[in-house]
Amino acid sequence: MYNDYDGVQHDYTRKQGLVWQQVFLPDMAPTEWSDREVLWNAVEEAEKTKDSRLAREFVVALPVELGRGEWIAMLTDFIQANFAAKGMCADACIHDTDGHNPHAHIMLTVRPLKENGTWQQKTEKEYLCVQGGEERGFTATEFKSAQVEGWEKQYQYRDGKKKVYMAPSAAEAQGLERVSKYPKSTKYGRQNPVTARWSSEEQLVLWRAAWADTVNRCLERSGHAERVDHRSHAERGLDEQPTIHEGVVARALEKKGIISDRCELNRQIKADNALLRELKSLVKKLMDAVKNTVPAIAEAMETVRQKMIIFRYQLLHIGTGKRQITDTLHAVQPDIKRYEDIVKQLKAKIKKRRTLLEEKKNTPAIQVFRHRELAQKITGLTEDIEELKNEKALLLNQFNCADDHGMDKIKQHIASMESSLETLNQQEEKYAAELDAALMQYTELQQQAADMDAMELDAARHAIRPDKEREAAQQLQAAYGKKFDSGTLAQSRKDVAAMLDESTEPVSIRRTLQQLQGQQNGQSHKKEHSQER
Numbered sequence: 365m366y367n368d369y370d371g372v373q374h375d376y377t378r379k380q381g382l383v384w385q386q387v388f389l390p391d392m393a394p395t396e397w398s399d400r401e402v403l404w405n406a407v408e409e410a411e412k413t414k415d416s417r418l419a420r421e422f423v424v425a426l427p428v429e430l431g432r433g434e435w436i437a438m439l440t441d442f443i444q445a446n447f448a449a450k451g452m453c454a455d456a457c458i459h460d461t462d463g464h465n466p467h468a469h470i471m472l473t474v475r476p477l478k479e480n481g482t483w484q485q486k487t488e489k490e491y492l493c494v495q496g497g498e499e500r501g502f503t504a505t506e507f508k509s510a511q512v513e514g515w516e517k518q519y520q521y522r523d524g525k526k527k528v529y530m531a532p533s534a535a536e537a538q539g540l541e542r543v544s545k546y547p548k549s550t551k552y553g554r555q556n557p558v559t560a561r562w563s564s565e566e567q568l569v570l571w572r573a574a575w576a577d578t579v580n581r582c583l584e585r586s587g588h589a590e591r592v593d594h595r596s597h598a599e600r601g602l603d604e605q606p607t608i609h610e611g612v613v614a615r616a617l618e619k620k621g622i623i624s625d626r627c628e629l630n631r632q633i634k635a636d637n638a639l640l641r642e643l644k645s646l647v648k649k650l651m652d653a654v655k656n657t658v659p660a661i662a663e664a665m666e667t668v669r670q671k672m673i674i675f676r677y678q679l680l681h682i683g684t685g686k687r688q689i690t691d692t693l694h695a696v697q698p699d700i701k702r703y704e705d706i707v708k709q710l711k712a713k714i715k716k717r718r719t720l721l722e723e724k725k726n727t728p729a730i731q732v733f734r735h736r737e738l739a740q741k742i743t744g745l746t747e748d749i750e751e752l753k754n755e756k757a758l759l760l761n762q763f764n765c766a767d768d769h770g771m772d773k774i775k776q777h778i779a780s781m782e783s784s785l786e787t788l789n790q791q792e793e794k795y796a797a798e799l800d801a802a803l804m805q806y807t808e809l810q811q812q813a814a815d816m817d818a819m820e821l822d823a824a825r826h827a828i829r830p831d832k833e834r835e836a837a838q839q840l841q842a843a844y845g846k847k848f849d850s851g852t853l854a855q856s857r858k859d860v861a862a863m864l865d866e867s868t869e870p871v872s873i874r875r876t877l878q879q880l881q882g883q884q885n886g887q888s889h890k891k892e893h894s895q896e897r
Contacts (some may be wrong), residue, residue, distance in 0.1 A: 365401045369408045381461030388443045388454040392481050410483045419471045426466040429588045442578045476558040487553040517547035604637040635843040661813045662824035668806045670832040675799040676856035682792045689785045703759045717745040
């Protein structure tokens with residue numbers, strides 16, 4: 365594609381995995397815009413400022429259960445109904461590089477079109493006019509009618525040493541001098557209501573919902589049971605932790621056999637979510653089946669206790685991961701900050717030395733003292749630059765980096781670690797809440813068992829406890845693999861025992877010992893009483 369704006373020919377022929385592409389136009393758009401090069405050059409020509417927004421992009425996942433023809437039909441329906449019919453031009457393509465991640469890119473124009481096929485304005489200048497002490501904004505078209513009703517634009521006038529905005533009638537009455545020909549207006553003007561709606565969060569939610577509906581209709585027609593949902597986990601009332609975006613860099617590292625932090629974190633999140641689903645399903649079944657019988661209550665209490673051990677293990681595991689990341693960050697962040705400071709100082713000093721060298725070059729030879737002064741400053745700056753370069757080289761060597769590019773990768777890794785730490789914080793909050801909820805369930809079961817025989821219930825619980833604890837260990841081993849730690853599991857058991865105020869001895873044994881001790885004390889008391897008599 366040739367870009368008229370900068371005269372650059374952009375070559376996209378090396379891009380892999382292109383399955384399909386098409387330009388969709390509204391009815392009022394010129395037909396020649398069906399050529400994407402013509403379309404985007406027309407967009408570029410309409411934008412005048414250097415920071416203009418040229419396009420809006422959607423990236424949508426395509427169901428792997430469907431085929432190419434269904435993808436194209438689904439995208440065509442969605443784009444025609446939601447974009448082209450609303451006045452947007454859409455440039456769409458489907459990518460499927462490896463057969464596992466089919467997706468579509470949809471580039472949309474951001475300016476509405478007039479009926480004659482020309483672009484509308486994104487914003488209009490809005491003048492702040494006054495009438496009787498009231499201030500109100502009007503566009504140029506609106507001001508024609510407002511002016512008849514007595515509204516006036518405001519201009520800047522000099523009032524003594526101050527500059528103030530006033531209506532011309534009030535300024536002329538006071539004999540003030542106008543200092544600017546530009547009327548007072550709002551900073552950003554008034555946004556076109558169409559573009560304002562297209563850029564709103566509410567509209568984004570509607571588009572996401574429309575895409576989910578389109579995909580689900582197509583899946584249903586094709587006889588697939590799978591469905592998608594555009595809502596977040598929180599909106600759907602799900603407690604599961606969402607996975608994070610991995611990106612092509614992380615995927616590329618994994619293909620080379622290098623474990624990516626982001627991919628590893630996602631694997632752990634998926635394992636945790638699967639475990640959470642299994643536990644919740646099990647507890648729900650048990651709670652539904654619980655009746656006021658000792659075996660049922662004992663089974664439910666030990667199942668909740670088992671769940672608490674797992675949640676506590678997860679919290680301890682997350683805490684270990686957080687400490688490792690935090691220790692690493694605390695160790696390297698001061699050196700990273702020092703490196704950044706050195707780079708800034710180097711740039712400033714090199715720039716200053718360059719300026720002094722230029723000044724020395726242009727200073728006449730007859731100004732001997734000025735030449736000497738500049739030479740001394742240049743020498744001092746040169747020494748400072750060499751010291752900074754040496755310190756920078758030491759820091760690069762410390763991080764095993766050959767150059768600034770290597771340090772950039774280190775900083776990217778640090779940013780990835782900080783992102784992972786934030787994700788771990790969110791997981792910690794989630795599992796702490798799950799542990800609290802399980803403790804409440806346990807308390808409710810205790811209340812249900814208040815009228816039961818305590819020794820019988822305790823015996824029933826301790827009969828099934830070893831199996832429950834063994835199940836918890838197996839579930840954690842399956843979820844964490846080689847990272848499973850028996851010491852952490854032992855600590856989680858101790859913590860749960862403390863939460864539930866459990867003794868190291870079974871309640872039944874403890875009560876039996878108390879009864880025997882009470883009988884011995886009674887016999888001893890009778891013997892002493894007999895001797896006294």
